[in-house]
Amino acid sequence: MSSPDAPLLEVRGLHVQFGGRHGAVARAVDGVDLEVREGEVLALVGESGCGKTTLARTILGLERPHAGEIRYEGTPLDYGTGSLRRYRRRVQMIFQDPTGALNPRQTIYEAVAEGLRIQGSSGDEEARVVNALARSGLRPPERFLQLYPYEVSGGQRQRIVIAGAMVLEPRLLVADEPVSSLDASVRGEILQLMLGLVRETGVAILVVTHDLGLAWNIANRVAVMYLGRIVEQGTTEELLADPRHPYTQALLSVVPEKERLEPQILTGEAPDPTRIPAGCRFHPRCPLVQSGEAARLGVEERCSNEDLALSSVRGAAARSQHAAACHALL
Amino acid sequence: MSAQALLSVRDLRVTYASSAGDVPAVRGVDFELARGETLGLAGESGCGKSSVAGALLRLLPATTKVTGEVLLDGEDVLALRPERLRAVRWTELAIIFQGALHTLNPVKRVGWQIGEAISTHQQSASARDVRRRVGDLLETVGIPARRIDDYPHQLSGGQRQRVLIALALACEPSLLIADEPTTALDVMVQAQVLKLLQDLQRDLGLAMIFITHDLSTLASVCQRLAVMYAGRIVEEGRSDEVFEAPRHPYTAALAAAFPIIGDERFRMAPSGLGGDPPDPRVLPSGCSFHPRCAVAQSECPTVDIELRTAGPGRRAACVRVGAAG
Numbered sequence: 001m002s003s004p005d006a007p008l009l010e011v012r013g014l015h016v017q018f019g020g021r022h023g024a025v026a027r028a029v030d031g032v033d034l035e036v037r038e039g040e041v042l043a044l045v046g047e048s049g050c051g052k053t054t055l056a057r058t059i060l061g062l063e064r065p066h067a068g069e070i071r072y073e074g075t076p077l078d079y080g081t082g083s084l085r086r087y088r089r090r091v092q093m094i095f096q097d098p099t100g101a102l103n104p105r106q107t108i109y110e111a112v113a114e115g116l117r118i119q120g121s122s123g124d125e126e127a128r129v130v131n132a133l134a135r136s137g138l139r140p141p142e143r144f145l146q147l148y149p150y151e152v153s154g155g156q157r158q159r160i161v162i163a164g165a166m167v168l169e170p171r172l173l174v175a176d177e178p179v180s181s182l183d184a185s186v187r188g189e190i191l192q193l194m195l196g197l198v199r200e201t202g203v204a205i206l207v208v209t210h211d212l213g214l215a216w217n218i219a220n221r222v223a224v225m226y227l228g229r230i231v232e233q234g235t236t237e238e239l240l241a242d243p244r245h246p247y248t249q250a251l252l253s254v255v256p257e258k259e260r261l262e263p264q265i266l267t268g269e270a271p272d273p274t275r276i277p278a279g280c281r282f283h284p285r286c287p288l289v290q291s292g293e294a295a296r297l298g299v300e301e302r303c304s305n306e307d308l309a310l311s312s313v314r315g316a317a318a319r320s321q322h323a324a325a326c327h328a329l330l
Numbered sequence: 331m332s333a334q335a336l337l338s339v340r341d342l343r344v345t346y347a348s349s350a351g352d353v354p355a356v357r358g359v360d361f362e363l364a365r366g367e368t369l370g371l372a373g374e375s376g377c378g379k380s381s382v383a384g385a386l387l388r389l390l391p392a393t394t395k396v397t398g399e400v401l402l403d404g405e406d407v408l409a410l411r412p413e414r415l416r417a418v419r420w421t422e423l424a425i426i427f428q429g430a431l432h433t434l435n436p437v438k439r440v441g442w443q444i445g446e447a448i449s450t451h452q453q454s455a456s457a458r459d460v461r462r463r464v465g466d467l468l469e470t471v472g473i474p475a476r477r478i479d480d481y482p483h484q485l486s487g488g489q490r491q492r493v494l495i496a497l498a499l500a501c502e503p504s505l506l507i508a509d510e511p512t513t514a515l516d517v518m519v520q521a522q523v524l525k526l527l528q529d530l531q532r533d534l535g536l537a538m539i540f541i542t543h544d545l546s547t548l549a550s551v552c553q554r555l556a557v558m559y560a561g562r563i564v565e566e567g568r569s570d571e572v573f574e575a576p577r578h579p580y581t582a583a584l585a586a587a588f589p590i591i592g593d594e595r596f597r598m599a600p601s602g603l604g605g606d607p608p609d610p611r612v613l614p615s616g617c618s619f620h621p622r623c624a625v626a627q628s629e630c631p632t633v634d635i636e637l638r639t640a641g642p643g644r645r646a647a648c649v650r651v652g653a654a655g
Contacts, residue, residue: 047516047517047518048516153606153607154375154606155606156606183374183375183543183607184374184543184544184545184584184587184588185374185583185584185587185602185603185607185622186374186602186603186606187587187600187602188586188587188600188601188602188603189602189603189604190602191600191602192600192602195598195600210516210517212591213588213589213591213596216589216591216592216596216597217589217596217597217598217599217600218598218600236597237597240591240592241592250518251517251518252591254517254518254520254521255517255591256544256546256547256549256550256588263521263525265518265521265522265525266518267522
């Protein structure tokens with residue numbers, strides 16, 4: 001085991017690229033540094049196409065980085081079949097759509113036991129399945145064992161998917177939009193379950209989402225991703241109460257509950273990772289550039305020409321890790 | 331009120347036929363909508379909200395039993411003959427569905443698809459007039475008119491949703507129904523589309539019915555809100571009042587499901603509702619919400635509660651709301 005302060009998972013200088021249409025290269029993840037610590041919930045927030053799902057898949061070993069590395073408990077990820085299998089016992093995935101994630105011809109028992117069988121785990125399989133179901137809020141668990149996915153509700157299906165991940169007693173769950181396909185009332189129940197698992201088992205969760213309300217509900221820290229890069233990160237309180245990057249500010253302003261903020265609706269769609277702008281990658285959509293504020297601050301030139309990394313936010317508390325990548329903040 | 335209502339729905343019931351027996355999806359819904367007014371219809375999957383929309387437009391399968399009265403400008407939609415219905419569907423009443431990807435024909439240019447709707451209903455219009463009008467419509471929804479000859483796949487998801495809005499507006503309807511218009515879209519695109527719909531509603535004086543489970547979106551877009559549960563409206567009133575001070579425990583649970591960022595009550599405290607939405611074929615007795623209700627009383631499993639007055643312009647179907655009103 002590494003020291004208690006060392007992160008559970010480290011992402012260092014990560015680049016993931018795909019060959020795009022017409023030979024264009026999509027730089028889906030374009031230089032990301034990120035840490036997930038033991039027992040924390042980290043929300044990775046951004047629009048579609050920002051690279052958050054690719055980053056999650058790379059963390060799981062489903063995509064290979066073009067440059068940079070993933071370290072688990074200080075050890076770089078090894079892509080050999082055996083080591084990858086052992087790694088996945090520790091790092092499990094929860095997908096967005098529980099209906100698609102479950103095989104309709106498998107009973108719930110088989111669905112939850114599958115991970116144990118792949119891992120070749122010894123011991124009392126049934127006891128572990130029953131325990132995982134109970135822990136995921138499916139009680140009494142015996143009632144569910146022989147049912148098929150179509151015989152249970154959408155919320156229960158997501159609990160089954162979570163039980164299938166938790167049965168291996170992982171240290172990290174990577175959850176990609178775990179509640180976006182669920183009904184409003186069920187959403188809160190699943191989030192409560194996730195928070196309960198963190199408290200009871202000490203598992204850490206990296207939750208990929210576009211939903212800032214979800215972050216407020218369950219996350220200790222938030223990282224905001226834009227066009228393949230983390231543009232702001234900090235504790236949830238810092239980042240959501242005092243967002244510094246204009247992109248984070250815009251994202252927060254369009255949350256309907258935040259009626260007091262003037263909505264800053266960015267024009268255009270989420271931009272294209274095959275054509276990442278020079279300079280600050282956000283500058284073509286940046287409200288500070290469009291309003292002339294960047295020019296007034298004398299940084300507009302740099303916004304369009306100089307790429308920049310995260311740096312500590314001015315005025316943040318001494319041990320704060322609130323950081324943002326914006327020329328106007330430097 | 332009734333005299334000037336654009337839309338008046340009385341005791342609407344929708345029952346689907348299935349091999350396992352009748353499925354009562356809508357069980358007696360009443361509401362009115364004035365010209366230029368916006369109503370949000372909220373509720374979860376299976377609550378009947380999309381069935382209400384389908385009934386208003388008569389889009390439901392022929393085997394479905396629809397009863398009650400739907401008066402649009404005084405004309406009963408449920409009794410219209412097919413040719414009149416076709417005319418009404420575009421010129422009076424139009425709908426935007428969720429999932430813009432699947433509604434447009436992939437092998438026809440978007441301008442042609444909008445133009446077809448116009449020329450079908452205005453046969454006197456010349457081809458040049460139609461094309462000019464299509465260009466104007468595209469500009470209205472924020473798409474450059476030069477994209478008129480694009481195919482759907484050349485447009486982004488947000489742009490396709492805008493094309494569907496242009497299509498719905500093609501024959502200048504007085505009522506627009508938007509069924510989960512932004513569900514599949516990204517946060518920022520969602521905000522763009524909502525703003526467009528709000529602007530159009532205001533500029534064109536459209537009446538609108540918004541349907542979604544996202545109560546916070548409805549509260550920010552609509553003047554009035556109606557919350558549905560198990561095929562009935564269980565609460566209605568001004569949207570800010572319903573969202574901020576719900577009288578029905580189900581509305582309270584739905585509202586709490588969307589946290590207020592910055593509010594300590596929601597910090598590390600997601601709020602949900604136990605249980606699942608009921609199966610319409612086997613509804614609980616009494617108040618159909620009682621098995622999930624945190625404040626249910628002894629009579630709730632037996633007494634079927636109708637909507638009752640819960641303050642000025644507000645109604646709620648809960649025994650805890652004073653019957654005297």
